[in-house]
Amino acid sequence: MATPSKKDQLFLGSFIHSTKLDELTYLHNAAVFVDAQGKIVHVERDCDEQRAREALVPRLGWGAGEDELVVVRGGGTGEFFFPGFVDTHLHASQYPNVGIFGKSTLLDWLNTYTFPLEASLSDQAKARKVYSRVIRKTLSHGTTCAAYYATVDVPSTNLLADLCLSYGQRALVGRVCMDQLAPSYYRDESPAASLAATRESIAYIESIDPSRSLIRPVLTPRFAPSCSAPLMRGLGDLAAEMPHLPIQTHISENKNEIALVAELFPKASTGAADDSYAGVYDAFGLLTDRTILAHGVHLSESEATLIASRKAKVSHCPCSNSAITSGAARVRWLLEKGVVCGLGTDMSGGYSPSVLEAARLAALVSRHVAMGGDEKAKLSVEEVLYLATRGGAEVVGLEDRVGGFEVGMDWDAQLVGLGVVDPLGEGVVDDQEDGNVDVFGWETWPDLVAKWVYNGDDRNTKKVWVKGRLVHERK
Amino acid sequence: MATPSKKDQLFLGSFIHSTKLDELTYLHNAAVFVDAQGKIVHVERDCDEQRAREALVPRLGWGAGEDELVVVRGGGTGEFFFPGFVDTHLHASQYPNVGIFGKSTLLDWLNTYTFPLEASLSDQAKARKVYSRVIRKTLSHGTTCAAYYATVDVPSTNLLADLCLSYGQRALVGRVCMDQLAPSYYRDESPAASLAATRESIAYIESIDPSRSLIRPVLTPRFAPSCSAPLMRGLGDLAAEMPHLPIQTHISENKNEIALVAELFPKASTGAADDSYAGVYDAFGLLTDRTILAHGVHLSESEATLIASRKAKVSHCPCSNSAITSGAARVRWLLEKGVVCGLGTDMSGGYSPSVLEAARLAALVSRHVAMGGDEKAKLSVEEVLYLATRGGAEVVGLEDRVGGFEVGMDWDAQLVGLGVVDPLGEGVVDDQEDGNVDVFGWETWPDLVAKWVYNGDDRNTKKVWVKGRLVHERK
Numbered sequence: 001m002a003t004p005s006k007k008d009q010l011f012l013g014s015f016i017h018s019t020k021l022d023e024l025t026y027l028h029n030a031a032v033f034v035d036a037q038g039k040i041v042h043v044e045r046d047c048d049e050q051r052a053r054e055a056l057v058p059r060l061g062w063g064a065g066e067d068e069l070v071v072v073r074g075g076g077t078g079e080f081f082f083p084g085f086v087d088t089h090l091h092a093s094q095y096p097n098v099g100i101f102g103k104s105t106l107l108d109w110l111n112t113y114t115f116p117l118e119a120s121l122s123d124q125a126k127a128r129k130v131y132s133r134v135i136r137k138t139l140s141h142g143t144t145c146a147a148y149y150a151t152v153d154v155p156s157t158n159l160l161a162d163l164c165l166s167y168g169q170r171a172l173v174g175r176v177c178m179d180q181l182a183p184s185y186y187r188d189e190s191p192a193a194s195l196a197a198t199r200e201s202i203a204y205i206e207s208i209d210p211s212r213s214l215i216r217p218v219l220t221p222r223f224a225p226s227c228s229a230p231l232m233r234g235l236g237d238l239a240a241e242m243p244h245l246p247i248q249t250h251i252s253e254n255k256n257e258i259a260l261v262a263e264l265f266p267k268a269s270t271g272a273a274d275d276s277y278a279g280v281y282d283a284f285g286l287l288t289d290r291t292i293l294a295h296g297v298h299l300s301e302s303e304a305t306l307i308a309s310r311k312a313k314v315s316h317c318p319c320s321n322s323a324i325t326s327g328a329a330r331v332r333w334l335l336e337k338g339v340v341c342g343l344g345t346d347m348s349g350g351y352s353p354s355v356l357e358a359a360r361l362a363a364l365v366s367r368h369v370a371m372g373g374d375e376k377a378k379l380s381v382e383e384v385l386y387l388a389t390r391g392g393a394e395v396v397g398l399e400d401r402v403g404g405f406e407v408g409m410d411w412d413a414q415l416v417g418l419g420v421v422d423p424l425g426e427g428v429v430d431d432q433e434d435g436n437v438d439v440f441g442w443e444t445w446p447d448l449v450a451k452w453v454y455n456g457d458d459r460n461t462k463k464v465w466v467k468g469r470l471v472h473e474r475k
Numbered sequence: 476m477a478t479p480s481k482k483d484q485l486f487l488g489s490f491i492h493s494t495k496l497d498e499l500t501y502l503h504n505a506a507v508f509v510d511a512q513g514k515i516v517h518v519e520r521d522c523d524e525q526r527a528r529e530a531l532v533p534r535l536g537w538g539a540g541e542d543e544l545v546v547v548r549g550g551g552t553g554e555f556f557f558p559g560f561v562d563t564h565l566h567a568s569q570y571p572n573v574g575i576f577g578k579s580t581l582l583d584w585l586n587t588y589t590f591p592l593e594a595s596l597s598d599q600a601k602a603r604k605v606y607s608r609v610i611r612k613t614l615s616h617g618t619t620c621a622a623y624y625a626t627v628d629v630p631s632t633n634l635l636a637d638l639c640l641s642y643g644q645r646a647l648v649g650r651v652c653m654d655q656l657a658p659s660y661y662r663d664e665s666p667a668a669s670l671a672a673t674r675e676s677i678a679y680i681e682s683i684d685p686s687r688s689l690i691r692p693v694l695t696p697r698f699a700p701s702c703s704a705p706l707m708r709g710l711g712d713l714a715a716e717m718p719h720l721p722i723q724t725h726i727s728e729n730k731n732e733i734a735l736v737a738e739l740f741p742k743a744s745t746g747a748a749d750d751s752y753a754g755v756y757d758a759f760g761l762l763t764d765r766t767i768l769a770h771g772v773h774l775s776e777s778e779a780t781l782i783a784s785r786k787a788k789v790s791h792c793p794c795s796n797s798a799i800t801s802g803a804a805r806v807r808w809l810l811e812k813g814v815v816c817g818l819g820t821d822m823s824g825g826y827s828p829s830v831l832e833a834a835r836l837a838a839l840v841s842r843h844v845a846m847g848g849d850e851k852a853k854l855s856v857e858e859v860l861y862l863a864t865r866g867g868a869e870v871v872g873l874e875d876r877v878g879g880f881e882v883g884m885d886w887d888a889q890l891v892g893l894g895v896v897d898p899l900g901e902g903v904v905d906d907q908e909d910g911n912v913d914v915f916g917w918e919t920w921p922d923l924v925a926k927w928v929y930n931g932d933d934r935n936t937k938k939v940w941v942k943g944r945l946v947h948e949r950k
Contacts, residue, residue, distance in 0.1 A: 096915045099929030100922050103853050132900030322839040327846055351929035364797040368843050371802055378578050425607030440571045447575050454574030454826035
């Protein structure tokens with residue numbers, strides 16, 4: 001069980017977080033006070049360590065001794081605290097396949113690369129190796145919260161939840177529901193068996209973290225084509241029965257997939273207003289304000305309107321959409337339609353474990369949308385970082401808990417450090433890791449953040465905390 | 476002056492290189508023999524160290540003592556030798572600005588970000604810091620050969636050549652020619668002044684490496700809009716006068732730029748067959764088999780035909796084209812037109828110093844071209860690695876010297892190492908660096924190469940050699 005830090009904590013230095021879609025707020029020479037439960041209890045601007053200790057620690061009723069207070073200093077050149085990233089869509093079970101997709105597109109990619117690997121994780125030792133690694137890897141990239149798909153298998157799905165709790169990563173963990181259009185070696189035997197296994201996994205995950213402090217189960221119909229109508233109906237009923245339960249699935253990723261959905265779920269069979277993909281989920285009670293829809297690349301105007309009206313959320317997965325040639329999602333258009341968006345790595349349709357890479361690709365893909373004629377489609381550095389933090393938090397329903405540095409939020413954060421080039425240009429100054437971001441010393445703060453977004457990697461994520469607990473530190 | 480290794484060298488392990496556009500050849504348990512001048516003199520398949528030492532070293536007439544023969548072993552799991560990358564287009568002077576471009580496009584990006592930085596490098600201390608860092612950084616990413624733009628300033632351009640020679644990076648170094656449409660603080664004063672400065676820099680660079688073993692000057696009209704007709708004519712004459720001299724410039728990057736070229740150089744003024752961008756360079760004698768054209772995003776059919784007929788080459792810069800919203804170059808179409816293509820990072824229009832990142836983006840951008848309807852546009856892992864090595868070598872006119880592991884070529888190579896996940900998934904096995912590529916052990920060799928292309932970075936480039944000399948090694 002993930003334990004809080006047990007001590008109060010004082011963080012000192014520069015803090016950067018999103019305060020609006022297109023705005024980062026910079027707090028320099030600031031102090032953030034985090035209590036032993038991992039909650040931010042006070043934020044003070046223009047506050048050095050002395051003032052923090054003398055004026056503020058006593059006011060909070062905290063002790064200032066070494067065994068009572070942890071002080072973390074992050075004020076070096078090119079150093080800043082940033083909210084942890086939220087990865088709103090990834091398949092933990094596919095992690096070993098990152099980068100392996102050839103020239104495939106969605107439906108052949110599933111059969112060729114994905115189903116065999118997922119099925120093999122019913123081997124618990126293999127599942128432990130893969131899941132441990134994906135958690136450790138994503139933590140090292142600053143992902144403090146992840147919405148995971150596991151597999152069809154209940155024990156290994158439960159193992160993923162155990163491991164998230166143990167490593168201290170905040171997570172939604174979903175057992176994958178699929179009872180059709182999948183190989184016979186890898187699917188639920190019937191709608192009833194699928195629903196029973198889903199209930200079993202939900203009950204287990206709720207039992208290991210009853211207060212939902214870190215881990216929660218998520219209802220996970222893989223995507224409409226792999227769920228029969230009875231299973232979809234059963235899952236919709238389950239969603240209604242458990243109104244606290246988030247739901248995650250895929251939508252409108254690939255044109256062949258969309259045609260398949262229209263063929264499998266004609267409106268006459270579902271009672272939907274049209275044959276649209278969004279309409280199918282809606283007809284089965286799965287399009288709710290707790291629903292995370294991955295992709296949404298080819299949504300129609302009316303689907304976006306429906307999604308916005310149901311307050312369902314979209315996980316934008318640009319690495320995946322480009323890699324397996326799904327399309328270029330119109331994020332600006334979705335945002336202007338009122339649809340809340342976050343970012344997903346979508347491993348292993350996406351090749352990278354890094355939400356920072358997803359942010360970078362979100363900016364680049366938005367430029368490809370702009371090249372198609374919609375100049376205002378371009379997403380700025382500020383905007384993609386908003387999607388990676390605040391947007392993601394809202395997508396997974398945790399916007400009151402994580403995503404920024406407000407009092408009352410949990411301390412889910414990363415300490416970012418950028419390399420400062422030495423005077424001769426030979427390398428970086430002493431005691432710094434030689435990463436891929438070079439600071440020359442004349443950059444503005446927004447320049448530094450842009451450099452981080454475009455060239456940063458896990459080497460720049462020096463420390464990571466979830467709910468106040470230090471869960472990753474670079475050696 | 477870069478010195479060869481002075482000793483004969485024996486490389487043992489797995490060797491992977493491109494042998495056709497869509498084909499990588501894998502040599503496992505092989506031995507490559509490199510003489511003291513840095514040239515590959517023998518390649519032997521199925522050859523362990525004992526056989527190499529006993530049967531082959533004596534046949535080459537080499538000594539086998541420690542002071543005579545260096546042995547480099549690269550046969551660990553996930554380890555292989557790969558040809559060094561060729562970066563066919565980058566601005567050394569813009570390196571400090573990588574990632575800093577906001578929402579700009581080419582012409583405003585030049586004025587806002589680029590010209591002020593380039594101008595500032597007439598300060599020699601600043602130039603030394605920037606140029607040292609860009610050389611060391613690109614070497615660390617496996618770039619063994621780079622086609623550099625410096626600045627208008629002669630002394631700092633010459634310094635860049637000195638530093639390349641000193642650090643041992645193979646390079647084309649060009650003083651930038653521009654006498655119009657640039658700020659008054661940063662341009663050549665007249666065509667005559669531009670030509671004189673160009674001759675001065677060429678003479679200097681040829682003097683420091685008379686045999687062109689590593690460094691050569693390159694004629695560098697920035698791009699047509701920044702060169703007056705008299706300067707273009709003078710540069711064309713210089714190209715004819717020095718038939719060994721490569722030429723580099725930009726073409727058809729951005730639609731506003733193309734319109735500007737048509738306006739500045741109407742066919743009536745140049746004698747070209749049409750107002751096309753390629754036609755302008757051709758009219759001035761600058762479209763030759765030694766010409767490296769960066770970008771070529773919006774070329775017409777007839778321009779591509781003209782470029783192919785002149786045997787000019789194209790440097791594809793996908794990171795840059797996406798970042799500053801220039802467009803998506805149709806690489807497959809160019810290749811099918813018979814145009815030789817390589818990859819360029821185009822820092823700092825491009826955000827990354829890594830040719831591996833350029834290869835990754837070339838694959839992704841080709842998928843965006845495919846999404847536009849041309850399914851066959853997709854570039855495979857094999858194809859982007861060909862562009863990064865063989866293609867690049869041909870673009871810079873060094874296809875007989877570098878790009879593969881044939882006898883007679885120079886040993887310009889990198890030792891790549893991928894991290895092997897430990898049994899518990901906690902990290903990678905002992906003695907390995909915890910990079911961003913995770914090997915689980917069941918991957919095929921093509922899988923490993925795909926993982927490297929999609930998640931690799933400089934941490935996977937363990938050692939780098941140019942002409943047999945070890946020029947970079949990870950600590």
